[in-house]
Amino acid sequence: MTTAEDLAERVREGDLGLHELEQHADADVAAEARRVLLEAETEADLSTVGAYAFDAADADSNVENMIGAAQVPMGVVGPVRVEGGASSGEYYLPLATTEGALLASVNRGCAAIRRGGGATARVLKSAMTRAPVFRVADVGEASEVVSWVRANEGTLREAAEATTSHGELRGVTPYVVGDSVFLRFAYDTKDAMGMNMATIATQAACEVVEAETPASLVALSGNLCADKKPAAINAVEGRGRTVAADVVLSRDLVADVLKTTPEAIAEANTRKNLVGSAKAGALGFNAHAANVVVAAFLALGQDPAQVVEGSNAITTVDVRDGDLYASVTLASLEVGTVGGGTRLPTQSEALSVLGVRGGGDPPGSNADALAEVIAVGTLAGELSLLGALASSHLASAHEQLGR
Template identity: 70%
Template sequence: MTDPTVEDLLERVREGEVRLHELDDHVDAETAATVRRRLVADRSGADLDVVGEYAFDAAAADPNIDNMIGGVQVPLGVAGPVAVDGGAFEGDRFLPMATTEGALVASVNRGCSVVDAAGGATARVTKRGMTRAPVFRVADVAEAEALVEWVRDNEPALRAAAESTTSHGELLDVTPYVVGNNVYLRFRFDTKDAMGMNMVTIATGEACDTLEAETDAELVALSGNLCSDKKPAAVNAVEGRGRSVTADVEIPREVVEARLHTTPEAIAEINTRKNHVGSAKAGSLGFNAHVANAVAAMFLATGQDAAQVVEGSNAITTAEATADGDLYVSVSIASLEVGTVGGGTKLPTQAAGLDVLGIRGGGDPAGSNADALAEAIAVGALAGELSLLAALGSRHLASAHADLGR
């Protein structure tokens, strides 16, 4: 029996015999994408030919997309190279950045050149742990207290259950939170070089089965939003999620004045009044100028989960004039959820972005490549913060955009 043609499948979908998501059961992934693209183009009137021009194998993209019709291309640039002294990321490296925002890469590149002129940036991951926080129903607060005690006494059993589902993840701890007859358990895992969201969800589910079998608590939802994933959340700002990472640099006064056309004191004052006081007045969870810009651009360039830019922008920028009159600047990102294996990192253009950094795949030791990626992103954010604060200090922000025509 011959395989159905594109025209045959188009007719069957139009007649309701085959649903869009069922096309992969009848033909290869490439043909299925073509059929969907033709159908959407016919229905919408859009010209989707360019969407059909992509550089990855449709079958290989199956874990990353549903009802695929093609690919979307985002311009890719680089900032740097910039010298980095990191716990895992070292040397003179280019930073890959994918964005459609004009002047962003130019701004980060300017920051990188200033950081480089100062001898480079230092970066360190200070905490690791991907979280999942299920919510359980109990009868009352007395039963809630009993459940908390059971969890504390039986953490080894929960660890054994959770780790039975993965050869890589390690359960680090379980933190209970009680609200009336609700008990939230925030499981925290070391997921090595994987971002690990799927890993910890499966592992936490297994641990929940053990808990339900041994207690009177009933699982209501495997995620109770105290994780907290893809939402602004104070718990992530305080406790961290994924990687907590800091990058800093001390820039001599003469470099600030010559390269940035302002002073250490001016940058420090702008940072305090804008990033700290202004953010506090706005009720912001991020006390920075535009950390999300660097995070988003490097996420897209390296195959990270773009929605987790929400947590990645949860950062504090500090700036101060030192006793010697130089400028100290730092960026601390509390919850940067990144990986160098799994997810979108396997797609060819995103894998190339990781290759630019020299950190594709699993690290040696395990987890070191994801640490390196976190440090690289923090350095990119540091460069971006420095450049924007300086542009405000020199009053060149508007003119820089005007000069670049963006």
């Protein structure tokens, strides 16, 4: 029987590469062998890294050269009432983070929303994008390619959708910069986040473009998608789910839970989230949307790098007849309930808490519900932080919680 120590020694002698260990032992032994090697070469203690609670084989499609797991503390906020297009009822939202006081703050916002009767949420648009870039001889050829694409979108749709049983091509938008032609493909990917689906489908469509036009594909992703990078196009056109949530809280409720007034929160939002963000040249106009989005992503098996787009949010606050109206609109929240990290046991369990694990009926409804609940959680976080700032309680709250 091959042991972890045997495999580690073979790597040390150059007989095996780190990536080859699963060919000679099961996934857990291979991971242990890498820990044995690292502990010997670095004097690190990896006993906690190795104390994970799932089979290493379950992570085969999620990570290479596995040594164990990074265990991020997970908590829960709620319940919070959500009235959405795909969600309806009271939800607990699991969040994973290393930032103390975050869940306490979000939970305070959830309490305010719950006592106010709940928040409304809607997915306004769903479109995962991939934007390849092509080379042409000149702007004349660029115009020819654009004209062909606009006249033959049905042909591109047929080629793209032949690669998937779930995805649907919503549209193709051409952009020209000199001798570069970008085609921004937008897909309805149902309950999948859909980046891989969009990539494979777009590759098939690109082959048609190359066969029928003078364009030559340079890169399947031309950064006009735009994936995992701050981009104004995502703020305007959206990517993944564009989702909004809002709530009205009475003046008495604001005073009781948030310890301030609607006017003070509205002024803090205007001067901080709107004016301050504009002066900074920010794309997101919010207090800390990224905090809730990435904590939800880690807990629920989403791609944490896509917090770049997920935090592209605008928070608005108004005083209405003495009460507080607040909303948050996330332009590009890229989430799914099937595929990727959602298959990992811990994240799968967290999705079950929300009741959205796996594919929905109809397709896409589970991912829509997930987006709506995350949006309401983000709204809760915005309300709580704005309340703390407006009442000058931010520093004292962190001090009281020992953070």
